[in-house]
Amino acid sequence: MGSLKNEGELEESKDAILYVNGVRKVLSDGLAHLTLLEYLRDSGLTGTKLGCGEGGCGACTVMVSYFDQNSKKCVHQAINACLAPLYSVEGMHVITVEGLGNQKFGLHPVQESLASRHGSQCGFCTPGFIMSMYALLRSNKTPPTEEQIEESLAGNLCRCTGYRPILDAFQVFAKSNIYYTQMVLSRYKNLKTVNLFALQLANPVLVDPTRNC
Amino acid sequence: MSGDHLWCSKRAGLPTVTNSDDPPAFDDNNDRRSALVNSDKIHRPEPASGLSKLTASEAEKSISGNLCRCTGYRPIADVCKSFAADVDMEDLGLNSFWKKDAKLHKLPFYDPKQLKLVAGNTGTGYYKETEYYNRYIDLRFIPDLSTIRKTGSQIEIGATVSISELILALEEENNNDLILGVRSKVTILTGVKKEILTLEEFLEKPALDSRHVLLSVVIPSLKPTENGYSEHIKTKLLFETYRASPRPLGNALAYLNAAFLAEICNGDDGVVINRIRLAFGSFGVKHAIRASKVENYLVGKKLSVNLIYEAVKLLRAAISPENGTSHPAYRSSLAVSFLFDFLFPIVDVDGRLHTPPCDYPGTGSRLTNDDCERMTLLSSAKQLIESSHENYPVGEPVIKSGAAIQASGEAIYVDDIPSPLGCLHGAFIYSTKPLARVKNIKLKCENDVNSIVTFQDIPKGGDNIGIKTGFGPEPLFCNELTQCTGQAIAFVVAETQKDADVAADTAIVDYDVEGLEPPILTVEQAVEKSSFFEVPSFLYPSQVGEFSKGMAESDHQIYSVEIRLPSQYYFYMETQTTLAIPDEDNCMVVYSSIQAPEYAQGVIARCLNIPEHNVRVITRRVGGGFGGKAMKAMPVATACALAAYKLRRPVRTYVNRKTDMIMTAGRHPMKINYTVGFKSNGKITALHLDILINAGMSPDVSPIIPWHMVGSLKKYNFGAFTFDFKVCKTNHSSKSAMRAPGEVQASFIAEAVIEHVASRLSLDVGLVREMNFHSFDSLKLFYGNTAGEPSEYTLPIIWDKLMKSSNFEYRVEMINKFNKNNIWRKKGISRIPILQDVSLRPTPGKVSILNDGSVVVEVGGIELGQGLWTKVKQMTAYCLSAVQCDGVRGLLEKVRVLQADTLSMVQGGLTAGSTTSEASCEAVRLCCDVLVARLVSLKEKVKEQTGSVSWELLIRHANMHSVNLSASSFFVPESASMRYINYGAAVSEVEVNLLTGETKILQTDIIYDCGQSLNPAVDLGQIEGAFVQGIGFFMTEEYLTNADGLLVADSTWTYKIPTIDTIPKQLNVQILNSGHHKNRVLSSKASGEPPLLLAASVHCATRAAIKEARNQLFSWNGLDALDSFFQLDVPATMPVVKTLCGLDNVEFYLQSLLSRS
């Protein structure tokens, strides 16, 4: 597994690469039949769930980040990993729910908020909701409005909770809620993966899709 | 996804734009037929074999979502298409995973069978791939295709630009100078040639073949004063888009989209239409169309009521969905509604300008727009919980056990367990015929398949058994004869889940129906053939009073009115799944997501003909059950075990959503006939029900449904209450218990009767409800011992409380006012009570204390997400704290609940019926009492020696003194008190859009009696979750089958459970703490199922709003609205509601205006 610092090595590499939660992955040839979801789950990242396989439930939501040549900006998007062909995210950075936080190193505020506000029952939809919310926060420079939050979650299904507690849990991240800033600031620094990711973003050349041209 | 007609949101403050798919186009040449771009034409040259879905009905092409969420970057034209194969990939600079140096001119011709061009690949969401490509070419990084170029007069959108990017770009534009879709042009690449076509030309061309690529769409800006259209200062441009779909925000197919563009001129004697473009899409035709007849009719004419009337009549005829499209009349009526909405606000009745015409671009529907449209849920929910602290930590809103690892993705579900070495994957082949002989199964991709398991693989001495209930077995696989659609025929086993799924999906089954009787597909046919499952007499509920006597007392009667209720699919997020691992000595370890591991153990043992002690079924957590993983998980576990047994290798399956929906089925559909007698004041004196329950092919637990139903039907004092139930055996997939099985239907039936009586008497329906409330005496008469003590009958308190807390009277007044002032929106409100009796079942428990003082607990109940483990932990901590040593307040953290294991804890039973949490708690309490008794005297001794005793110290001493630190129990509820009634009530307010049939749930207030809640946070979650599931049943989830009974609403695209945008805009829940209940587990009551029944309030409120609409309609017709009783179907989807409001209400309205003037 390559480290993010290893730029020289990247330069020469002819391999297709992909970053998953800050870890460099080399994609071998012949995986065109795989979806991103299958790849993630096969490599042990089972936090991302399969609920429908047809883009209709959001259980497989992950965030991809890449450097957009047109806008010259880093772009963060929530995508349904069950539809994305693996190679379509080549050169990008995929963040899964495992990349946000965990029990050992601490939960990410988005995770913690959902857990502590009873936003999960069976928990099967939970990672998807978390990633939708996380991607919204990442792609917005300012805290999102409540409408944006609601809209960003409209493609996620939950059969257990009736949604109210999920929305409640995420309300703390809305513009109208000052708690947001406090929480994010106080927690972000403890998170190893997030730090890695921050580094990654500071150095967007690493996720430049044209890098290997 | 190609071929969509994606309209941008009218909500959320986005400017109203259309994407290039459906722009209405102005053209210099007026009579040239223009239509909307149908990208399907471009992208789907000819369906490759096996991809027949590609050409499926028009509805599929309208996959909507204002912002597609599929992969987040749905391209404008999702280029899911293929080229020819004779090109070296490396030549292209477009190698499937290198986006290096992508150049448009390098795009080759391909063979669609080898390659797929993708730009996000969202198309596979709808158009399922059954064949997999080895290479994909990603077009998103070809600069020519992926940019938006703006020049002064136009905007060019590359074909792979995503909808969300376009919206952003247009938001920036936001200068009102831009009208989209006006004179749009399309650029196509054919070989090396670029071709620029107008939309019209483009659409007239035959479908493009694989040599063409759509490159971009060019949209010119349009300024009324600059472009030559509008020299006249009084000329205005109007532009508007419309969309009607089951979900305002979430993914859903639209019923109809429309975009209108008009140039009008405000002359001296009225408003004249200079030009107009009317475009309609996604209503069940191959591609979107322009209503040119209507356009031609309107052009040059002065706007008047009459003109609109004539135009909508023409339009209705012009919008005719193709055969086989669902709700065709509804879709045409939507077109009429939208045109009316577009034109009507411009004129007043005299043909004068009503209001100054709006500036373009339009701002959405004018007639039905909310004044305060966007109230988000986020700021509008209230929860009130009354908890008690006397049993700490029981009663605290403790965070659900495992919530943190669920949120971090670390929680392990069955499919997350790493595959053991050599593990194979299975998939079901199911029948698509209701009754037929299976002659032969042919696999298309034999090479990828390891084995195919059928009933013939069942070992000698074993039974062909997949489900076992007290009422009889259900076979695992059909023998020669399949008895319903969705019945398992075989289980294909392959190296990967995908291989197995594809093999099962593409398998061809040869059926033969020769000489067979026709299948029984309706309950009527079942009655004709006396095809019933027997209801054991001890389960047949008892009737109350004498029907004839009650009828004799009545002043009015309603005879034999029919209601039909459909099925509902469980839709747990985790589909059925199992991992079976053969172990030494003929043993089998089975990890299953199941609500009844013990049952699966029995079935597997019987099927494999091995003793039960050889079968270990392990269930840690279940990703949602709702009854669907009680019985219906058994065949899945058994099939895996059988395959593993046969192949001597681990076998797992994760059933795909479609197969799960088709095989697992759901709630019982039924047909009800009621006859009711009542007094003039609304008091019902007699009710008789004839109920035919469609149970499907096997008994499952269906014979118990009547019992469940009567428990909830008796919520009112009907005087004499009699019934006749038939549990029909039909050639449908077997229905099983889904959350509140029978109860939700029963509760609804009772309300339907009340509504009918009120309507007949023209009485306020609330008064009729109250008139028929039980006194405690009548409750006792109807429910016997189950009624409990008078103080436990809390419904009257709840009812009054809710009246106040929901501000009911005031809101009724406001609604009346609203309905008077609004023609096209009507509100309704309804308050309903619910009663549901539940029953405790015997449950085992085991509590052990380890050396360090940590505690491990096993219970019969399964953690389904309902918080069972959390309550069990709280109970353990509370009960052990009775030892009264130091630090017992921290005990909660020391308790761990173990996964269910059928060999570690026997008699685990079934987790269902709302009461397993409390029963498991009680079992644990019995264990803890034993342990406490063993520890207390020791504690006293130690205390004497050391002064104070911590929990850890006590346990160390206990170990030294060889105290048995493990206790197990089997809680058997006392028959006199095992049943009890739960109470709750809800008020719901809805608003119905009379133009589209859309129902918005504005607010719901719930009060629910949890006794002394064991964990109010968990119970709150149960109440809200159940309620929303009920909304699905009553409002959104259409369980559509074909003539053979095969479920056709078999995906997330076609089966619509509630989403964030279809739940109540405001949801207030109050958990009532009704104090001490001596026979209950720490005075607590159940919360898992009864709140689902409360969702009938939404349905009743919708009925009230529709009633207003119909009264108005009748007044337009000059008819008397009195006694215009109508049944509102379940689910009350948009077409259902609109149909009742009048599919032609627009015409009637216009007529009434015309006749007035």
Ligand code: FES
């Ligand atoms: S699994 Fe449902 S959207 Fe991907």
Ligand code: FES
């Ligand atoms: S918590 Fe079970 S589906 Fe959302």
